[in-house]
Amino acid sequence: MRASVFAAMAASAALTACATSSEPGVRLHPQSRERLGTAHRIGVVQPKVMMFELGAGGIRQPKDEWSATARANVSAAVVNSLRGVGYDARLLEPSPDLKDDLDQVRLLYEAVAPSIVYATYSQKFPGKLEKFEYSLGDVSGLLDRLGVDVLAIPYGSDEISSGGRKATQAVGAVAAILLGVGAVGRSGVTVLNLAIVDRSGAVVWFNLRGAGGSYDLRKPDSAQEMVERLVQDLPGAHK
Numbered sequence: 001m002r003a004s005v006f007a008a009m010a011a012s013a014a015l016t017a018c019a020t021s022s023e024p025g026v027r028l029h030p031q032s033r034e035r036l037g038t039a040h041r042i043g044v045v046q047p048k049v050m051m052f053e054l055g056a057g058g059i060r061q062p063k064d065e066w067s068a069t070a071r072a073n074v075s076a077a078v079v080n081s082l083r084g085v086g087y088d089a090r091l092l093e094p095s096p097d098l099k100d101d102l103d104q105v106r107l108l109y110e111a112v113a114p115s116i117v118y119a120t121y122s123q124k125f126p127g128k129l130e131k132f133e134y135s136l137g138d139v140s141g142l143l144d145r146l147g148v149d150v151l152a153i154p155y156g157s158d159e160i161s162s163g164g165r166k167a168t169q170a171v172g173a174v175a176a177i178l179l180g181v182g183a184v185g186r187s188g189v190t191v192l193n194l195a196i197v198d199r200s201g202a203v204v205w206f207n208l209r210g211a212g213g214s215y216d217l218r219k220p221d222s223a224q225e226m227v228e229r230l231v232q233d234l235p236g237a238h239k
Contacts, residue, residue, distance in 0.1 A: 026233045027120055027132045027206040035204045036150075036196065036235055042082050042089040043148035045106055047074050047155060049217060054159045054188045063160075066218055070158060073223035078154050078194065080224065081231040092146060101142050105197075108136040109153045113193060116206055133202070140199040150204075151197040154227075158217040159188030190215040194230045205234060 029035065051066035075091050082089035094102050112134050119128040143149065189212050196205040207230050216222045 025207075027116065027129070027203075029132055029202055029204040032204045033235070035198045035202070039149040039196075039198070040088055041148045042087045042150055042152050042196070043092045043143070043146050044075065044078050044082070044089055045092055045102065045109075045151055045153045047071055047078070047153070048106065048110060049074050049154070049192075050157045051217065052157065052159045052188075054161045060159060066158075066160070070217035070223065073217055073220045074154050074156065074192070074227065076220065077224040077227035078152060078231075081227050082152060082234075084228075085231060085234055089152070090148075092148075092151075094146065098142070098145055102146075105136055105139060105142065105151065106153065109155065109195060109197075112136060112203065113155050113195070116195075116203070117193070117208060121208060132206075134206075135203065136197060136201040138199070139197065139201045143199055150199070153195045153197060154192065155194075156190070156192035156217070158190045158215065160216060160218075161188050161213075188213055190217060190226065192217075192226055192230060194227075196234070207231075207233060 049067060049070045051063045051070050052060040053063055053066075054060055079089045079091050092102060116134055119125040120132065123129070139151065143151070189210060191208070191210040193206065193208040195203045198204050209226060209229050211226070215226050217226070
């Protein structure tokens with residue numbers, strides 16, 4: 001079930017990610033300014049990040065070890081970036097009695113995120129963009145127990161071209177240049193989104209970034225650069 005949800009999000013997000021020359025833009029709850037205005041302590045939820053190897057035939061092969069590395073890099077990058085704009089951010093490592101509740105919040109977000117991307121970035125429902133209101137349900141009790149004001153939830157995927165695919169792309173590029181024919185297969189696509197969720201469970205701020213072939217989330221510097229692009233439009237903390 002979770003795999004199919006992630007696949008749906010990745011497919012719709014890729015529509016935006018392919019337009020690497022433009023920035024999709026932030027999505028804001030109608031009361032985002034008021035709801036973010038009192039937030040200072042941000043709890044960063046352990047992210048869901050999937051890494052794939054993109055083979056010569058365009059087949060995506062999940063890579064668990066790569067994914068674990070990417071999750072660690074994205075987690076650190078989100079914490080660093082939020083601290084950079086003035087928030088007291090920390091990665092949440094909940095005690096056993098809180099873990100199930102936090103996992104439930106993340107699973108709910110995995111269901112909501114594809115809807116946000118499909119409705120507001122693919123422009124399928126313009127009304128949802130004008131009135132951006134999505135919720136995970138009340139989380140006030142959980143936030144109190146965690147000692148944070150809001151949650152930050154990262155989510156994404158990354159594709160790394162295999163050696164065979166790179167060779168195929170190189171041959172295709174030469175043919176296209178010399179003969180004026182042929183098509184060059186796409187490079188791997190990196191997609192990341194980040195949501196800020198308030199006490200009511202409302203997604204008060206959401207941003208999406210995507211790029212083709214220029215990022216590798218297995219590398220800390222690359223993950224940091226992409227996350228900084230995500231966070232750059234987030235209002236700074238009010239201390």
